[in-house]
Amino acid sequence: MSATDDGAAFETSPRNRVVRRPARGRYDKATVYDILDSAMLCHIAYVIDGQPYCTPTSFWREGDHLYWHGSSASRMLRSQSAGLPVCLTVTHMDAIVLARCGFNHSINYRSVMAYGHAHLITDPVEKRTAMDRFIERFFPGRSSLLRPPSAQEIKATSFVGMAIEQASGKIRNEPVHDDEADYAVPAWTALLPIRTVVGAAEECPRQMAGVTRPEGMAGYAAGRPLDAIMLETYRTLYGEAAAAGNAATGPATDSDTI
Amino acid sequence: MSATDDGAAFETSPRNRVVRRPARGRYDKATVYDILDSAMLCHIAYVIDGQPYCTPTSFWREGDHLYWHGSSASRMLRSQSAGLPVCLTVTHMDAIVLARCGFNHSINYRSVMAYGHAHLITDPVEKRTAMDRFIERFFPGRSSLLRPPSAQEIKATSFVGMAIEQASGKIRNEPVHDDEADYAVPAWTALLPIRTVVGAAEECPRQMAGVTRPEGMAGYAAGRPLDAIMLETYRTLYGEAAAAGNAATGPATDSDTI
Secondary structure (H helix, E strand, C coil): CCCCCCCCECCCCCCCCCCCCHHHEECEHHHHHHHHHCCCEEEEEEEECCEEEEEEEEEEEECCEEEEEEECCCHHHHHHCCCCEEEEEEEEEEEEECCCEHHHCEEEEEEEEEEEEEEECCCHHHHHHHHHHHHHCCCCCCHHHCECCCHHHHHHEEEEEEECCEEEEEEECCCCCCCHHHHHCCCCCEEEEEEEEECCCEECCCCCCCCCCCHHHCCCCCCCEHHHHHHHHHHHHHHHHHCCCCCCCCCCCCCCCC | CCCCCCCCECCCCCCCCCCCCHHHEECEHHHHHHHHHCCCEEEEEEEECCEEEEEEEEEEEECCEEEEEEECCCHHHHHHCCCCEEEEEEEEEEEEECCCEHHHCEEEEEEEEEEEEEEECCCHHHHHHHHHHHHHCCCCCCHHHCECCCHHHHHHEEEEEEECCEEEEEEECCCCCCCHHHHHCCCCCEEEEEEEEECCCEECCCCCCCCCCCHHHCCCCCCCEHHHHHHHHHHHHHHHHHCCCCCCCCCCCCCCCC
16 A cells, blocks of 8 residues: 555555555545645644644645644644644545445545644745735635735734645545345435535625625635635646646535535 | 533633633533534544544534444544543534635634543443434434344444543634724625535435335435534434533524525
């Protein structure tokens, strides 16, 4: 299960090898990066004095690095600025799978667990760049429309970066499966698709006269799946080439609505 | 911020006190439990040899206990059967909040971080009960329709339980806010609602003739938000009384469709 093409897959070790249902494990960067780039939110596990914490936050990827945001007041950043080990996890829930026995019930999903050591971004130029990227990665063209950050805001903003040392993806994308004898069990069975979608924009009541939704926000059309929007806006900023690939990772990265 | 009504709120300590944006912290059980009971998936942080892991999984609550599922082959359960400390986190993303400067961009969300020590369920009766509850909690009336678990399936199934020692909720449910001078910045601003919804059921191609969607699955109607379905099915099994309360925790626990 180790890398077959240097640079195109993550080396595996006990830390990132998928133990439960190993056939669902993915280690190629194309798949792992598509799952990461399809998300706005992740959950980050870190340890302080032996106590694990799991914190949700927004994040983005640049090459083999992940970045996320927080106030310098946060407990997470105080500990992570020291370069502590973290695990950053992204999960897309795609379907609930009903079956004819409890054991065969399941969830279709795409997930990634990425491992590395977090460090605080302290270089002023790198930090200022991160502030714009944090906007641009999600909202193409938006950073130039905004009032630029003040000195106080720059001071109050912190970013954390992490080189991805190892990662693994895990995908389940299967229909209902039952033991052959169980197809005679009269229980209604189905796959129930789950999708996270954007709703109709609720415009600010103090919107300036004449200001309309800019082209860069067209992707956030009501009803579209958030994962498809995330992958699209990622590629608007970083390009198809910067993305690791176009791996088909599941059913929910298309532009269809639910 | 400590409990004002014994049993109705979690005691606070540095472990569960909300440090960043403390005004968003919630410690009353009614609010914390509603956020937990509105979810099917959580992320669990745990530590093995100093390395944190963050694993997504489905879970449910019974009183002050949380339960989740896994194969006895999983790394997580091997370590957690020893009673290791964990942090179980649930996050509902409710909206993206655009503003007129980068600093005021935000996300509306409801989250809970619950702390405790995980233990493997080994008592056979308790384990068998958990297998039915794991189905019933999500799919009312379904366990009696299924082929009962075989001895081999019972052996291959593991559940982990955790008494909630401490927990904290965190809620942001606010419109666009900008600094007064910034309302003259001609950037389009809006709140973009985000909702995780169920799609149209894809019935099993081998559905038995005459088998139709049972009454207990009526809640999973296409277009409904998953968090509302989760809270509803939770209360079908455990009742309103067993739930801690009916706290208004945000915009997405209603039955409206997107």
